[in-house]
Amino acid sequence: MSQPMLLVIGSEPELMRRYMLESAAAEHSVLLIDDEAPTWQLPYVVDFEKTDLSDPARVIAAAEALASHWTIAGVLTFNEYLLVTTARVAEHLQLPGNTPTAVSAARDKATSRQLFAASDVPSAASTWVHSFAAADSAAERIGGYPVVLKPAAHAGSIGVVRVDSITDLPALWDIASAGAAHQGPDGQGILLEEFLDGPEVSVETVTENGVTTAVAVTRKAVGFEPFFMERTHLVIAGDPLLRDLAPVAAAALRAVGITHGVSHVEMKLTASGPRLIEVNGRLGGDRIGQLVCHATGVDLAAAAADLAVGRTPDLTPTHARSAAIGMIYPPADGTVTGLALHPHPFDARHLHELQWLCDVGDHVTLTPSSTEPNNIRAGFAIITGDTAADVRRHLDSVLGRAQVEVRPTMISAA
Numbered sequence: 001m002s003q004p005m006l007l008v009i010g011s012e013p014e015l016m017r018r019y020m021l022e023s024a025a026a027e028h029s030v031l032l033i034d035d036e037a038p039t040w041q042l043p044y045v046v047d048f049e050k051t052d053l054s055d056p057a058r059v060i061a062a063a064e065a066l067a068s069h070w071t072i073a074g075v076l077t078f079n080e081y082l083l084v085t086t087a088r089v090a091e092h093l094q095l096p097g098n099t100p101t102a103v104s105a106a107r108d109k110a111t112s113r114q115l116f117a118a119s120d121v122p123s124a125a126s127t128w129v130h131s132f133a134a135a136d137s138a139a140e141r142i143g144g145y146p147v148v149l150k151p152a153a154h155a156g157s158i159g160v161v162r163v164d165s166i167t168d169l170p171a172l173w174d175i176a177s178a179g180a181a182h183q184g185p186d187g188q189g190i191l192l193e194e195f196l197d198g199p200e201v202s203v204e205t206v207t208e209n210g211v212t213t214a215v216a217v218t219r220k221a222v223g224f225e226p227f228f229m230e231r232t233h234l235v236i237a238g239d240p241l242l243r244d245l246a247p248v249a250a251a252a253l254r255a256v257g258i259t260h261g262v263s264h265v266e267m268k269l270t271a272s273g274p275r276l277i278e279v280n281g282r283l284g285g286d287r288i289g290q291l292v293c294h295a296t297g298v299d300l301a302a303a304a305a306d307l308a309v310g311r312t313p314d315l316t317p318t319h320a321r322s323a324a325i326g327m328i329y330p331p332a333d334g335t336v337t338g339l340a341l342h343p344h345p346f347d348a349r350h351l352h353e354l355q356w357l358c359d360v361g362d363h364v365t366l367t368p369s370s371t372e373p374n375n376i377r378a379g380f381a382i383i384t385g386d387t388a389a390d391v392r393r394h395l396d397s398v399l400g401r402a403q404v405e406v407r408p409t410m411i412s413a414a
Contacts, residue, residue, distance in 0.1 A: 004073030005046065006309055007031045007063060009089065010053055010082045014040050015355055019290050020078045020283065021045075023301035028309065031070060033062045046070075056085045063089045074308030078283055078301075083107060096310045098281060102257030106279045109191055110152050112256055116276055119255035121248070123276040125194040128152070132173045136166055138192045146195040149176035159368070162195060162226040172226060175368055196268040196275050200228075201241065202284060203249035203265045204292055206303050206315060210259040213315055214246030215300065216292045218284065224329075224367050231327055232395065235291040236388045237320035241269075248274045256281075262304040264288065287325050287382060294323035294352065294384045321384060322391040323352075328379040328402045330364040338405035339378070341398070350394040353382040354402070364406065378404045 006028040011021055018040065024030055025044035032041060032048040041048075047070065049062035066072065075095050077086040083103045090097030105111045109126070116123040125142040129135045139147045149172060150160040159179015161172040173190075180190050200220040206213045217239040221232040249265040256279050264284035266277040282304075283289045289300040297318030306313040330336070339356050356379040358364055364376040381398045385391040 003029060003071065004309060005029045005031050005066075005070045006305055007033065007066065007072050007075040007089070008045075009033045009059060009063075009075065009077040009086050010035075010079040011038075011041050012036075015357065016285060016287065017078055019287070020301040020304075023299050024076065024305035027302060028305050031066050031072065033059060033066070053082060053085070056088055059085050060089055060092050063093060067093060074305075074310065076304055076308040078304070080107075080280060080282060080285075083281055096260060096308060098258055098260050102259070103281055105256040106258060106281045108152055109150065109278055112276075112279060113191075113193075115255045115257075116252065119251065121251045121255050121276055122273060124148075124196050126191050127193075129190055129192045132170060135173060135190070135192050136169060139163070139166075139169075142192070142194050148193045148195050149173065150191050150193065151176065151180035152189055152191055159190075160228050161368075162228070164226065168226070178371065179368070196270050196277070198268045198270040200266065200268055200277070201245065201274075202288070203242075203245050203267070204235075204284060204288065204300060205246075205249050205253065205263045205265060206300070206307070206313060207253055207258060207260055207263060208307060208312060210254075212246075212250040212253055212263075214242055214249055215298050215315060216296060217241045217245060218288050218291065227367055229327075229329075229367070230286065231329075232324055233286055233288055233291060234322065234324040234388060234391065235288070235295040236322045237295045237317065245274055248276070252276050252279050261307050262289075262300050286327075287380070290382070291323040291325060294382075295321050321386055322388045323382065323384045324391045324395050325380055325382050326395045326399045327377050328356075328381065328399060328404060330366050330376075330378045330404045330406050332406050332408045333365045334363070334406040334408040336360050336362045336364055336378070336404065337407050338403065340403045342401040342403065344397060344401065346394060347398070350383050350385050350390070351381060351398055352384045354398070355379055355381075363409075364404075378402075 021044045030045045032045045035053045051058045051062040075090045087100040087103040113126040127138045146164045159176045163172050202218045204216045219234045222228045223231045262283045264280040267274045293299050303313035383391050383395040
């Protein structure tokens with residue numbers, strides 16, 4: 001038989017996941033299952049199967065087809081919505097990985113909340129609600145407004161809104177419901193939760209045989225209230241928050257049963273201490289793994305690949321810097337008519353990357369709505385520097401000089 005191979009399930013979108021596949025392929029021969037034949041992925045893969053990723057049975061059949069030609073040592077996904085399917089493939093092929101039960105528990109925020117409570121992991125009061133009327137009643141039971149509505153198993157803050165009063169509830173319920181309608185099979189309905197006030201962070205972790213190492217903290221800025229749209233992520237090597245947050249992240253992973261892999265554990269720093277938002281049993285999105293690598297030298301995508309094939313990853317930091325990503329949003333809903341970055345002399349040193357996520361002529365949305373619960377970003381910029389202060393200053397400058405021209409959508413009179 002052939003040398004052991006790493007099977008990756010799903011790889012899009014390119015701008016957010018190319019670096020992950022590239023890191024995985026640097027030390028491993030990669031097989032790919034995706035819903036389209038590879039294009040940009042071709043330099044990184046040895047063989048592939050095309051199938052419907054939304055059908056676990058077909059994905060398992062595609063994995064079996066590849067296993068008939070290659071020796072598969074591990075299976076991995078970087079996609080939140082494919083975590084349960086990937087766990088089933090690993091179990092079917094008797095490969096390392098988390099159990100489908102554990103991954104499902106992490107995906108379903110209602111189950112996660114129950115397991116956090118059972119393990120005394122600080123979290124938010126939460127209840128499942130099935131209607132607008134039930135939501136208003138539940139808000140009073142958990143302590144009154146403000147509260148948060150969120151789909152039980154979505155990602156990327158889709159459908160997540162803060163509700164400050166009963167007056168705001170009808171319109172925001174419609175937005176949360178629109179998000180919940182497209183969340184997939186891993187959780188159902190909408191959760192109403194206690195609003196946790198304080199800065200939002202995530203802890204980027206590596207777990208091997210049930211032992212968790214916290215590698216980095218990502219400090220987040222969100223905006224566009226009442227939504228929770230992520231504006232920036234900042235990673236600081238040796239962040240002083242890491243010591244206190246690492247045990248909380250490890251306890252959260254134990255509570256839901258995650259024993260394996262790279263995870264992204266989100267929490268709020270409240271007046272009463274850190275409290276859990278959710279556990280994501282995969283590498284963080286928005287290029288967070290790349291920020292960690294820029295700041296510390298630890299390659300979390302490579303670590304995920306190593307763990308998938310049963311190899312202990314190298315988590316030794318090689319440098320101490322800071323790195324951030326900032327999201328570029330359109331000024332309004334409408335059609336893009338122009339994209340530009342006004343240059344500055346320091347860009348060559350600090351601006352690592354700028355990418356537009358839309359083209360002239362594309363339709364973009366600034367904030368979610370009941371018809372479009374997922375807003376459309378215009379682009380992003382990645383900044384690196386020696387200190388967090390340097391990175392923040394240069395990121396603010398780049399975002400201020402990024403220009404998105406939009407012809408606003410006209411709303412017809414009733």
